[in-house]
Amino acid sequence: MDVIRPIKSLKKIKYSLVFFCALLLSIQCKRQKKGGDFELSYQDGKAVAFSIPWEQDSAALQVFLSGEGETPVLGTQTTGDGRYTFKPIVPFLAGQTYELRKKNELLATFTVEHKRGPAPELLAIYPSRDTVPENLLKIYLQFSQPMQEVGEVLNFINVHDLTKAEDVSVFLKLESELWNKTHDRLTLWLDPGRIKTDLIPNREQGLPLNDGHSYTIHISDQWKNAQGIPLSKAYEKQLYVVGRDSKKPNVEAAELEVPKSGTKTPLRLDFKEAMDAVLMRESFHLQSGEGIKVGGEFTVGPREESVYFIPLKAWKKRDYEILIDAKLEDLAGNNLNNLFDTNLEEQLKSNPKTSIKSRTFTID
């Protein structure tokens, strides 16, 4: 509950404040919470302004963090209709106590209540399979809500080598952490410099993961969402590491299950190996032999090894073509054109590059 305590020095203003936050916070439009003569305004669940009755000169009024002596909170202040309103440049922090002062005179204190939204969850860790090659390039963490945007993510992630019985450092530390736009999916790279043969980090520290070892990835329950609410629980994932994946995914060799005409049976393309979970969602397109887009949707199959296409209309007897973005990668970062760990000069001499690969089939 937001709390405001009347201060003796401001006798004319009497505060009696009772806020009913829980109900209001769940509503996404602008609401105001009123209590006596004091108002704390909310927008999208955030405390964005407060106001009090005020008839005097407001030039000397300032808002401070409780106990802060020098630096006032930045914001805009307005007066009108007998009220003083202060709007901070970022919303007031839940759980934080603030003070309104006139020069050195303390006029009021108020505390913003902690939000009571649902705790965030870790929905998935990709790859979803637990057996991975020793040159695994990246993992994704998919959360249910936007997560905190400050602090270092690696402080919440611990990797333990069960075989060596010690904690290990495997992820590349980046100043610009790689989140998606909604800040609910994090990309973590296993240090590419350690994966690429003979690079200095590879020589000095070796591979991040070792063939034959088992690992536990532990995600701390101290990791908070953007509103400061921690994960509902800690999470763990086991990894069993096998040998190096030194083959490019092969579109031609992928198993294609062609449906019958007149049905809406899903088309299935199975790579027989786990692929990048995020790239799998967006790398496929289906068109007719004449190049006309076929209505429907690709979905990713179990363990990210296959994709299914479910058509909007029944399949017709005709030629079809699956177009696949050549940037699609397997777990080791090998894409449809190149191995991740490759000699560039040899690569340039070798196969001609196309940004799109295709696989054709006919429904009779």
Next chain:
Amino acid sequence: MKKLLFWASMCALLLLSVSASTSITGNNLTDDFVFGDPEIASIGELTFGPEGILFIGDTKNATIFAIDTKDVTARDTGDEMNIKGFDDKVAAALGSTVENIKINDMVVNPISKTIYLAVTVTDGTPVLLKMNGEKLENVPLQGVSYSKIALQDPVNADAIDKWERPLRVWAISDLKYHKGKVLVSGLSNKEFGSTFRSIPFPFTDAQDYASLEVWHAAHGKFETHAPIKAFDIINLDNKDYLMASYTCTPLVLFPLDELKGGVHTKGRTVAELGAGNSPVDMISYVKEGKKYFLMSNNNRPVMRFKYETIANFKDTMTETVNEPFVSRGVAYDNLPFPYVLQMDRLDEGNVVYIQRTADGDMTIRTRTTKWM
């Protein structure tokens, strides 16, 4: 007749003055700016261009914004800074606490010598602050004059791009303005890949994607995907170079005039500065007639290079570096400033930096280049 001549002369003068002012206006960098809310979603990197124009790298929107700060009152020197507990001060100004804020970048307006700070709070709200003496002030991000350009994915000539593919998110790792172009290095959140873009300013639809290749000493292989962590433009022997530094920490020179769209450019590695480290900021300055180059690092002290040493280093490093954590190539000096988190040139004679000191305190300080 005299009256006729008089009015004809006046008309001619008027036309000339209109023509002149149109011409001047036509060359103004902010001609295509619009006024309003640019809807900036994040501020990772900052850099100043001419005329007080501040470029903001917005990773969430994959967009570069140009903001007219109108902060163009010239000063020769910036304010001296020595503030302890600087993160506490920034947090207090935002009504928050240090664990709920992050200072993403700091730059100095080269005209006014004002220090600008990009700050993020825990819910992702981006904030732009500036220093007025030792006081912090908000720089509003709404109701401003601005232009913007979205960072598009490079599209191959042979790509079948008629179907809709989601845009890649490029985490912007560094941003600089140089001679009419905004230079941007970025890092993908999907494939392991990096881009280096050169974007003409004022913004048009044009943006070049340079394909950069770096030789890793001890690798025996060229590498195109290594992400540039920090870069600067330096002039050696009257030629501009992109000085790029990568994680783990090769320092590589690319001739700037060779960085063109679709052209694959090989860099010349001039130093390997040791593994287990990542560069943070790069600046240049002149002291006693000699040019120097400073690089701050996340796990090394600030390194000082002499321009003439770099210019005189004509080799390309291809030798194996076998010993752990050693450096090779261009000689440099380690300055006694570890854990410098942000750094920029304040004015002709001073540098400003934010540093985590040995006791864990975060300070912002200015220091004369005489002692750097």
